[in-house]
Amino acid sequence: MTTAAQVAALSINSSNQFIHLWNVGGGGNEVLLLTCEPDSVDITTFPVLAIGDELDFDNDGMADAVVTDFNASGSLGPGLSLGENGQIHVELDLDYGAGDVEAIVRLALPPCASDLIFANGFEAP
Numbered sequence: 726m727t728t729a730a731q732v733a734a735l736s737i738n739s740s741n742q743f744i745h746l747w748n749v750g751g752g753g754n755e756v757l758l759l760t761c762e763p764d765s766v767d768i769t770t771f772p773v774l775a776i777g778d779e780l781d782f783d784n785d786g787m788a789d790a791v792v793t794d795f796n797a798s799g800s801l802g803p804g805l806s807l808g809e810n811g812q813i814h815v816e817l818d819l820d821y822g823a824g825d826v827e828a829i830v831r832l833a834l835p836p837c838a839s840d841l842i843f844a845n846g847f848e849a850p
Contacts (some may be wrong), residue, residue, distance in 0.1 A: 734797035736807040794818035
Protein backbone atom coordinates (compact mmCIF):
# COMPACT_ATOMS: atom_id res chain seq x y z
CA MET A 726 0.00 0.00 0.00
CA THR A 727 1.29 3.46 -0.84
CA THR A 728 0.06 6.68 0.68
CA ALA A 729 0.83 10.37 0.43
CA ALA A 730 0.50 10.67 4.23
CA GLN A 731 3.62 11.71 6.13
CA VAL A 732 4.51 11.74 9.83
CA ALA A 733 5.18 15.34 10.85
CA ALA A 734 5.96 14.78 14.55
CA LEU A 735 6.08 11.97 17.11
CA SER A 736 6.32 11.70 20.90
CA ILE A 737 6.71 8.52 22.99
CA ASN A 738 6.35 8.09 26.75
CA SER A 739 7.86 5.40 29.00
CA SER A 740 4.59 3.41 28.90
CA ASN A 741 5.26 2.82 25.19
CA GLN A 742 2.28 4.93 24.20
CA PHE A 743 2.88 7.41 21.43
CA ILE A 744 1.20 10.28 19.70
CA HIS A 745 1.92 11.01 16.09
CA LEU A 746 0.93 13.89 13.86
CA TRP A 747 0.22 13.02 10.23
CA ASN A 748 -0.11 15.20 7.15
CA VAL A 749 -2.76 13.38 5.13
CA GLY A 750 -3.96 13.92 1.60
CA GLY A 751 -2.03 17.14 1.07
CA GLY A 752 -3.59 20.57 1.31
CA GLY A 753 -2.83 21.02 5.02
CA ASN A 754 -4.98 18.18 6.31
CA GLU A 755 -3.44 17.06 9.60
CA VAL A 756 -4.57 14.64 12.28
CA LEU A 757 -3.08 13.84 15.70
CA LEU A 758 -3.31 10.13 16.60
CA LEU A 759 -2.73 8.25 19.86
CA THR A 760 -1.38 4.69 19.81
CA CYS A 761 -1.74 2.82 23.08
CA GLU A 762 0.27 -0.32 22.30
CA PRO A 763 2.95 -0.43 19.61
CA ASP A 764 2.45 -4.19 19.14
CA SER A 765 -1.18 -3.59 18.15
CA VAL A 766 -1.06 -0.35 16.17
CA ASP A 767 -3.95 -1.37 13.94
CA ILE A 768 -6.42 -1.74 16.83
CA THR A 769 -5.04 0.64 19.49
CA THR A 770 -4.68 3.81 17.40
CA PHE A 771 -7.36 6.46 17.33
CA PRO A 772 -7.66 10.15 16.44
CA VAL A 773 -7.28 12.76 19.16
CA LEU A 774 -7.47 16.06 17.26
CA ALA A 775 -7.60 17.29 13.65
CA ILE A 776 -7.69 20.54 11.73
CA GLY A 777 -11.23 21.88 11.85
CA ASP A 778 -11.97 20.38 15.28
CA GLU A 779 -13.58 22.69 17.82
CA LEU A 780 -12.18 23.13 21.34
CA ASP A 781 -14.10 24.14 24.48
CA PHE A 782 -11.73 25.82 26.96
CA ASP A 783 -14.24 27.00 29.58
CA ASN A 784 -16.26 23.75 29.81
CA ASP A 785 -19.58 25.37 28.91
CA GLY A 786 -20.31 22.91 26.11
CA MET A 787 -19.78 25.56 23.42
CA ALA A 788 -16.81 25.75 21.05
CA ASP A 789 -14.39 28.56 21.91
CA ALA A 790 -11.91 28.05 19.09
CA VAL A 791 -11.30 26.02 15.95
CA VAL A 792 -7.98 24.26 15.24
CA THR A 793 -6.55 25.77 12.04
CA ASP A 794 -3.02 24.35 12.04
CA PHE A 795 -0.60 22.16 13.97
CA ASN A 796 2.81 23.72 14.58
CA ALA A 797 4.42 20.54 15.89
CA SER A 798 7.53 19.57 13.99
CA GLY A 799 9.82 16.59 13.99
CA SER A 800 12.80 18.83 13.28
CA LEU A 801 12.14 22.07 15.22
CA GLY A 802 11.38 22.27 18.92
CA PRO A 803 9.27 19.41 19.92
CA GLY A 804 5.91 21.20 19.53
CA LEU A 805 4.41 17.89 20.63
CA SER A 806 4.79 16.11 23.97
CA LEU A 807 3.17 13.05 25.55
CA GLY A 808 3.58 13.03 29.32
CA GLU A 809 3.59 10.12 31.72
CA ASN A 810 0.58 11.69 33.47
CA GLY A 811 -1.77 11.30 30.51
CA GLN A 812 -1.32 14.81 29.19
CA ILE A 813 -0.61 15.82 25.60
CA HIS A 814 0.97 19.21 24.91
CA VAL A 815 0.72 20.41 21.33
CA GLU A 816 1.47 23.71 19.60
CA LEU A 817 -1.50 24.84 17.51
CA ASP A 818 -2.96 27.75 15.61
CA LEU A 819 -6.48 28.47 16.89
CA ASP A 820 -9.18 30.75 15.53
CA TYR A 821 -11.38 32.29 18.21
CA GLY A 822 -13.37 34.09 15.51
CA ALA A 823 -10.97 36.95 14.85
CA GLY A 824 -8.09 35.21 13.05
CA ASP A 825 -5.41 32.73 14.04
CA VAL A 826 -3.63 32.82 17.40
CA GLU A 827 -0.68 30.55 18.20
CA ALA A 828 -1.08 28.54 21.41
CA ILE A 829 0.29 25.59 23.31
CA VAL A 830 -2.65 23.47 24.41
CA ARG A 831 -2.74 20.71 27.02
CA LEU A 832 -5.15 17.86 26.32
CA ALA A 833 -6.02 15.05 28.71
CA LEU A 834 -5.48 11.64 27.15
CA PRO A 835 -8.61 9.59 26.73
CA PRO A 836 -8.44 6.06 28.19
CA CYS A 837 -6.39 3.83 25.96
CA ALA A 838 -8.42 1.75 23.56
CA SER A 839 -6.81 -1.40 24.95
CA ASP A 840 -8.19 -0.55 28.40
CA LEU A 841 -11.70 -0.52 26.93
CA ILE A 842 -11.52 -3.15 24.21
CA PHE A 843 -9.63 -5.90 26.01
CA ALA A 844 -10.86 -5.52 29.57
CA ASN A 845 -10.34 -8.93 31.24
CA GLY A 846 -9.31 -10.40 27.88
CA PHE A 847 -12.71 -9.91 26.31
CA GLU A 848 -14.05 -7.21 24.09
CA ALA A 849 -15.99 -4.69 26.16
CA PRO A 850 -19.49 -3.75 25.00
